[in-house]
Amino acid sequence: MVAPTxxxxxxxxxxxxxxxxxxxxxxxxxxxxxxWYDPADSLHVPQHAYLLDDEExxxxxxxxxxxxxxxxxxLTERLDDxxxxxxxxxxxxxxxxxxxxxxxxxxxATLVAPAYGNAHALYHLDDAVHVAAGDTINLGALEVEFVExxxxxxxIHIWMRELTTExxxxxxxxxxxxxxxxxxxxxxEFDTELTVDRLVQFHGRVLFWFQYVDVDAVTAxxxxxxxxxxxxxxxxxxxxxxxxxxxxxxARAKEVVAAVQRDGRVGTLG
Amino acid sequence: MVVHLSDELAWIExxxxxxxxxxxxxxxxxxLGDEQLVLVDSGSFLHRTAIADQIETLAAxxxxxxxxxxxxxxxxxxxxxPFVEQGVELVASSGSPAQQGxxxxxxxxxxxxxxxxxxxxxxxxxxxxxxxxxxxIFDHGTKTLFTADGFGxxxxxxxxxxxxxxxESGIPPAAIESFHRHExxxxxxxxxxxxxxxxxxxxxxxxxxxxxPCHGHPIAAEHVRDYLTALINGAEAIAxxxxxxx
Numbered sequence: 231m232v233a234p235t236x237x238x239x240x241x242x243x244x245x246x247x248x249x250x251x252x253x254x255x256x257x258x259x260x261x262x263x264x265x266w267y268d269p270a271d272s273l274h275v276p277q278h279a280y281l282l283d284d285e286e287x288x289x290x291x292x293x294x295x296x297x298x299x300x301x302x303x304x305l306t307e308r309l310d311d312x313x314x315x316x317x318x319x320x321x322x323x324x325x326x327x328x329x330x331x332x333x334x335x336x337x338x339a340t341l342v343a344p345a346y347g348n349a350h351a352l353y354h355l356d357d358a359v360h361v362a363a364g365d366t367i368n369l370g371a372l373e374v375e376f377v378e379x380x381x382x383x384x385x386i387h388i389w390m391r392e393l394t395t396e397x398x399x400x401x402x403x404x405x406x407x408x409x410x411x412x413x414x415x416x417x418x419e420f421d422t423e424l425t426v427d428r429l430v431q432f433h434g435r436v437l438f439w440f441q442y443v444d445v446d447a448v449t450a451x452x453x454x455x456x457x458x459x460x461x462x463x464x465x466x467x468x469x470x471x472x473x474x475x476x477x478x479x480x481a482r483a484k485e486v487v488a489a490v491q492r493d494g495r496v497g498t499l500g
Numbered sequence: 501m502v503v504h505l506s507d508e509l510a511w512i513e514x515x516x517x518x519x520x521x522x523x524x525x526x527x528x529x530x531x532l533g534d535e536q537l538v539l540v541d542s543g544s545f546l547h548r549t550a551i552a553d554q555i556e557t558l559a560a561x562x563x564x565x566x567x568x569x570x571x572x573x574x575x576x577x578x579x580x581x582p583f584v585e586q587g588v589e590l591v592a593s594s595g596s597p598a599q600q601g602x603x604x605x606x607x608x609x610x611x612x613x614x615x616x617x618x619x620x621x622x623x624x625x626x627x628x629x630x631x632x633x634x635x636x637i638f639d640h641g642t643k644t645l646f647t648a649d650g651f652g653x654x655x656x657x658x659x660x661x662x663x664x665x666x667x668e669s670g671i672p673p674a675a676i677e678s679f680h681r682h683e684x685x686x687x688x689x690x691x692x693x694x695x696x697x698x699x700x701x702x703x704x705x706x707x708x709x710x711x712x713p714c715h716g717h718p719i720a721a722e723h724v725r726d727y728l729t730a731l732i733n734g735a736e737a738i739a740x741x742x743x744x745x746x
Binding site: 249294295322323327347348352379381384437438439443444451498500 | 518522525527574594595596599601603610627629631682683684694739
């Protein structure tokens with residue numbers, strides 16, 4: 231079965247794994263449902279991979295092992311000339327767990343991994359091409375540049391941006407749950423706004439360490455990201471791509487840090 | 501190498517040499533019990549054969565009853581499959597076992613308790629961790645707190661199998677700071693006092709005989725206070741450097 235895909239900008243394809251129903255995230259915690267939640271619908275925290283395809287092709291992350299055949303079939307169906315680059319943002323199972331299967335299906339692909347960190351052999355990444363902030367790969371009409379991850383969970387980690395479409399791929403940052411009816415929809419197509427409390431449902435689980443930070447330090451980093459990159463599109467690893475008001479959502483994420491610090495982690499994910 | 505920390509607690513010490521400056525990184529597995537063994541984490545694929553050999557020796561007169569995972573990160577979970585194929589019960593905190601590549605796991609709940617092979621084990625929300633579903637594990641029988649990526653330290657060649665009791669001057673503060681600087685990059689934003697309070701609350705609740713990190717020397721109870729002081733000092737240094745670089 232192929233995974234659901236949608237083009238978010240010319241040549242940039244969003245590949246999604248909605249994952250299991252997470253309605254219990256809300257049902258177990260709230261007496262009153264938030265406006266963006268529908269108890270009659272399912273709720274998902276997705277895994278996303280992104281395929282950038284022009285003269286050469288690049289896949290950013292792999293989806294999770296739960297859909298190994300799907301991602302391989304999706305790529306096989308889409309790529310007439312094979313895959314040129316497989317980039318793993320970080321060696322977390324839901325992001326990199328299909329790397330071996332993809333490389334077996336596309337043996338000519340170059341494995342690209344973060345240069346950061348210092349124990350790549352523990353993750354089978356010692357033989358990969360290692361990239362750091364400022365390194366680029368030209369794919370033809372598209373060109374990616376690697377960005378140091380501002381909010382990494384572990385040291386071997388990198389973000390990416392595509393320069394011509396001004397798309398930022400922030401991996402574990404700016405994730406959020408979506409309803410079943412919102413699967414493969416952009417936030418501008420949702421019935422409700424992408425609110426702070428929806429963003430907290432993800433960050434209060436995955437970036438649980440916001441509980442222990444200096445909030446001003448994190449918000450200053452968010453301001454820097456907005457100023458330095460000013461992306462038109464934000465394409466997270468766990469949230470539907472944001473094509474309108476991307477920097478507004480980034481600014482909204484500053485309130486998320488304060489909320490997690492004030493209220494503690496909301497749970498776990500993964 | 502197997503180091504027996506107490507009658508029912510063995511440390512399978514494996515490590516990975518990073519470089520001359522950073523030294524070695526422990527990638528440990530722990531074994532609880534005498535007749536019914538419970539493994540805590542499964543180690544890296546790099547050490548698969550050595551770990552399997554050492555567990556086989558420990559299990560010569562015993563049964564491997566369960567493997568409890570702190571989280572699914574590869575250096576902790578890379579050797580799960582052979583144990584599952586042998587019928588060993590796999591216990592993990594993951595709420596998405598299929599997405600984590602652990603479809604056979606029995607779920608433990610962070611904040612909860614389970615009895616595993618007759619052992620009472622508590623699952624603790626860890627202030628120092630990388631992945632969201634990481635749990636610290638407290639074994640009430642041996643009073644051991646298994647801290648996964650927390651309470652780590654680098655070490656130099658020659659001290660690979662040392663516990664805190666074997667180190668004349670204790671675990672070097674520089675080794676503690678270096679570990680945290682390189683392994684938990686979010687500490688660049690940390691408020692050290694918030695971190696200290698969270699760690700102290702856990703140590704107040706669970707009286708530990710040993711702290712057993714995956715990536716550091718096992719820490720005996722009498723050395724925990726010194727370790728914690730060095731850790732918080734290290735966190736302050738890491739956060740201060742971030743401020744200076746802004």
